[in-house]
Amino acid sequence: MNDEVHHMANPPARDQALKKWKEFLLDPKYNFKYIVGDSGTCYVGNDYFTDVIYRFSLRQSIEERFVKTIDYVAEDISHTKDEKLQKIYDNHIQNKALKYRLIKPLTILVTKDIAACKRLTGDLIDFLARRENISKDAAANKVLIVTSANEHKNNMPKLKDVDDKNSLIEWITSVSMLSEGWDVQNVCQIVPHEERAFNSKLLIAQVLGRGLRIPPEYKGEQPTVTVFNHDSWSSSIRGLVNEVLEIEKRMYSYPIRKDKDYNFELYNIDYKKSEELVETPQIKEYVFSKGFISLSSRAVMEEKTTTYERAITEEQWVKKTPIEYKMHSAEEVALDILNKFKAFDLEEGTAYSKKYPYENILRIIKNSLQRISEDGDLVHEQSRQNILQGFGVIGRKTAKSLRYKVEAENLYAIGTKNINRDSLGIGALRREHSIFFDDYSLKEGDEEDRKLLEELLEDETLHVYSLQRIENAFTFKTPVNVVFASYKPERDFIKRLISEENAKFIDAWIKSPDTGFYSIEYSWRKGEHPKQGSFNPDFFIKVTNxxxxxxxxxxRDISPENKAKLKHTKEHFKRVNSLQSEQRYYFKFISPESYDLFFQRLREGKYQDFASTIEADLDKE
Structure with missing residues (x-):
């Protein structure tokens, strides 16, 4: 009998003890007839164990009130780290002063690794010292960092006492792989600090497991644990949380057998990356001839809203948090700028501190404040950043920076037969997603998917666009059982693909999953920072060769990132075309306003040089 058996499937790379234990279990000389394990987190990454004989799910636990219920962030805009910490702190104080006064509520902050955990712990201590007007030592006594680092090993035993009202600890910072064996019951808020700390079912199950136990003082009631995630993760986290809680069924898309084979092959390229030094020419000095810097109006305190969603019921509610902003004196900001100029002058041999003496800098700052009716001498933190940036546009000598150079190495073929399974949580159909299907979808493929599709057909509460049935299977020229559309532009494009007037000009097509099929890398600049990304183009349409x-x-989705996608992807397919002659690739950015003209050109056989409105706009310098 094995407790915490998920470790057998997810062994840490350096854990020799676990490896030896696994060797012992599998050793033929012992010839164990049965090996039975139990675990609260039966996952390998996002995949549930295949040999579970009994499951009591988190959903059942919540519904039967054995554990706390869960609220998580659905919508939130936190512009700064300090603003986010203020919202987290406000939740913590509300738990402490209003909701759960019988206990000492705890907040856990979860990071992706030890380095991130140490940084967050330092930031949290600084924040608490400022917010509560206490010393850093006093603030540090309220925070317990728990990691596998040697410097933190003495903190683990302290966990057994953190629920005690006499313990000073109110905040726990830890890495994503929280260890078993500590039974903390007073957790009322969990903060996944980065997406990687909360982006798999295993991690979610482990993290929630730390926060769902109900304290003895609230037996018979059902407290709530708040998960303060970044709102941009809410859709993916919602799906993962729902699956962990056994709330959401999923439909899967994958190739199936059809009378006509719509599978086809594509060519992609393996790239070799190398680094090169690039020299950036000197930036022309900015002259403050207008005597001010454009600022936006700011307040010392603003009420900011956060929308939370209740797991299982999906009920949403809005909380308003008063956010205080740090203010600086105009004199302090002017002195900061002057000191930066002096340091730069020493380093580069320039004379900015003479050209812009303290009095001139202060006058520019005050002029800037007066333009937005800020008559006092206090500068909002964001305005301070804008002013520093305004004065930061100064001449520098030629700078050197590293850039990545890519070279095409190998051309290789990938087939739609081998496309990864894609999935869609059924809850998404109640938002904007759609499933396209035909008679093959109801006859072929996995029994669970066929049954689920039949259930959905009987669900009268779904949107009219949620299920898109194709009556003529011969116009649904894709090798997969079903196709998912995530929003209206995709749905409208697919409708045109499967219309009889267009389908007869198409041999086959495939809609790519978001990851793992045909990935193209690209890079762009976000402000001053270089960014790298990758994406799967949405559709591959085969028309003869x-x-x-x-x-x-x-x-009108014009952005630097989309410009970069267009540029890099065109270059990629130009290389693909040069490396083989079996197929000719044409990459198109298309938005709804150009759909009709695109399909007209497709029917006319004149699609090769077609350029949509959005592509033309993205191609502009």
Whole structure:
């Protein structure tokens, strides 16, 4: 009998003890007839164990009130680290002063690794010292960092006492792989600090497991644990949380057998990356001829809203938090700028501190404040950053920076037969997603998916666009059982793909999953910072030996990132075309306003040089 058996499937790379234990279990000389394990987190990453004989799910536990219920962030805009900490702190104080006064509520902050945990712990201690007007030592006594680092090993025994009202600890910082064996019951808020700390079912199950136990003081009641995640993760976290809680069923998309084979092959390239030093020419000095810097109006305190969602019921509610902003004197900001100029002058041999003496800098700052009716001498933290940036545009000598150079190495083929399974949580159909299907979808593929599709067909509460049935299977020229559309532009494009007037000009097509099929890397600059990313184009359409590669966007979705996607992807397919002659690839950015013209050109056989409105706009310098 094995407790915490998920460790057998997810062994840490350096844990020799676990490896030896696994060797012992599998040793033929012992010939164990049965090995039975138990675990609260039966996952390998996102995959549930295949040999579970009994499951009492978190959903059952919540519904039967054995554990706390869960609220998590659905919508929130926190512009700064301090603003986010203020919202987390406000939740903590509300738990402490209003909701759960019988206990000492705890907040756990979870990070992706030890380095991030140490940084967050330092930031939290600084924040608490400022917010509560206490010393850093006093603030540090309220925070317990728990990691596997040697410097923190003495903190683990302290966990057994953190629920005690006499303990000073109110905040726990830890890494994502929280260890078993500590039975903390007073957790009322969990903060996954980065997405990586909360982006798999295993991690979610482990983290929630630390926060769902009900304290003895609230037996018979059902307290709530708040998960303060970043709102941009809410859709993915919602799906993962729902699956962990056994709330959401999922439909899967994958190739199936059809009378006509719509599978086809595509060519992609393996790239070799190398680094190169690039010299950036000197930036021309900015002259403050207008005598001010444009600032936006700011307040010392603003009420900011956060929308929370209740797990299982999906009920949403809004909380308002008063956010205080740090203010600086105009004199302090002017002195900061002057000191930066002096340091730069010493380093580069320039004379900015003479050209912009303290009095001139202060006058520019005060002029800037007066323009937004800020008559006092106090500068909002964000305005301070804007002012520093305004004065930061100064001449520098040629700078050197590292850039990545890519070279095409190997051309290789990938087939749609081998496309990864894609999945859609059924709850998404109640938002904007759709499932396209035909008679093959109801006859072929896994029994669970066929049954689920039949259940959905009987669900009268779904939107009219949620299920899109294709009556003529011969116009649904894709090798998969079902196709998912995540929003209206995709749905409208697919409708045109499967219309009889267009389908007869198409041999086959596939809609890519978001990851793992045909990935293209690109890079762009976000402000002053270089960014790298990758994406799967939305559609591959086969017309004889031509492959039309389509990326769908909203109308007028013009951004530096989309410009980079267009540039790098065109270059990629130009290379693909040069390395083989079996197929010809044409990459198109398309938005709804150009759909009709695109399909007209497709029917006319004149799609090769077609450029949509959005592509033309993205191509502009």
């Amino acid at each position: 031509d492959i039309l590669v389509i990326e769908i966007k909203q109308d």
